[in-house]
Amino acid sequence: MTVSDPPLPDPRTHAYDPQGGWAEETLRGRLPERDWTWVTARPARAGNARLSLRARPDALAPQVTEALPGEALEVLREEGGWARVRTVGDGYLGWARMEGILPGEAPSGETLTVGALRAHAHAGPKVSQPLVAELCLGARLTRGPGDVVTESGRRWVPVALPDGTGAWVGEGVLSPTQAADVADLALRLLDTPYVWGGRSAWGLDCSGLTGLAYGWAGRTLPRDADQQQALLTPVETPGRGDLAFFPGHVGLMLDGRRMVHANATHMRVTVDTLGEGDYGARLAGSLTGFGRWTR
Known part of the structure; x- marks a missing residue:
């Protein structure tokens, strides 16, 4: 033997x-x-x-x-x-x-997390100032020295970009994106372009979308669809927020049939219904199961 x-x-x-x-x-x-x-x-x-x-x-x-x-x-x-x-x-x-x-690790100081889906950092506290960085939900900044500046009713926060460069962001950039559940956040990302390997609101792939939605709710998922399926608990009947799995693909269920997902068929984040139309029929035919967060 x-x-x-x-x-x-x-x-x-x-x-x-x-x-x-x-x-x-x-x-x-x-x-x-x-x-x-x-x-x-x-x-x-x-x-x-x-x-x-x-x-x-x-x-x-x-x-x-x-x-x-x-x-x-x-x-x-x-x-x-x-x-x-x-x-x-x-x-x-x-x-x-x-x-x-x-x-090295992040410098000492107050860490600020970008709460807007997409945003920019500016060279100064004014909307007409040049853009110095492209930001996204989850990006990490450090609070810069100085006070918040009010300009035309807008509040600007001094920050340091990851490399230490000084910049300014509108206060709203740091306000957390509001979503009642993971499905709500995923729906905020409708029409985001499909990008293979993407993890931000500038471009997402299928597991990047589910990872972003779950991560903002404090639930860390592995990166790839098969890893996510292995982590979650299989369920027969899906509910809102459950994940639907297919060979090499994952979507987030809105109810028993509708699913929001980043897909290369439409090249963006869309809502599709399992079993409805040609694409929905193909999705339903390749479905491998549903998974639920029970941790």
């Missing part, structure tokens, strides 16, 4: 490269024996712009996910201007350009 080898850790969340012969230190004892070079993760964070994480250290490689401005990262390896990084929030790995990464 042969004893089979234990399955290898998921390479989407565990960093190892059999071809290059390196692996993260936490995988000692979990990989086949060989002369591994062990690497230790060090803290970092995304810079002022959304950071694209790619499947390979190549600008033409597919984007697998993205880190939001100021988001906490771990850097595991550097190679030719690229870094193998992990997003701390959902533990997902990808290759990113070094120039978009800031070393």
Whole structure:
């Protein structure tokens, strides 16, 4: 009788490269024996712009996910201007350009989280001032020195962007997006463009939408649809806020049949009804199950 080898850790969340012969230190004892070079993760964070994480250290490689401005990262390896990084929030790995990464943890000071779906930072406390950064729901800033400035009835907050650059944001940018439940927030994102690997209101993929909606409600989901399905509790009859799963796809149910999802058929976030019309029929025919958050 042969004893089979234990399955290898998921390479989407565990960093190892059999071809290059390196692996993260936490995988000692979990990989086949060989002369591994062990690497230790060090803290970092995304810079002022959304950071694209790619499947390979190549600008033409597919984007697998993205880190939001100021988001906490771990850097595991550097190679030719690229870094193998992990997003701390959902533990997902990808290759990113070094120039978009800031070393170390966030600076001390009051952390401000962007609450608007999409927003900008300005060079000064006035709407006519130049834009200096593109922001999104969940981006992290630091409170800057000085007082709030009122201009034409608008209140402007001094902030520091992730790289320390001073900027100003309208106070409303920091007010949390209001949503009664995860379905309400997902509906706020209707017509957002479909972007493979996207995680923000500037562009989303299917699991990016569900992860964003759940995350804003304080429920952290894994990055990919199959990982989300494995985490949630299967249910036969879906309710509002449950997730619907298909091969390589996920949507968020609004009721027993209607679903909001980021999809490449319409190339945007839409609402579709399972079993209705040609597309709805195809969705219903490929449905693999529903999942509910019960944690």
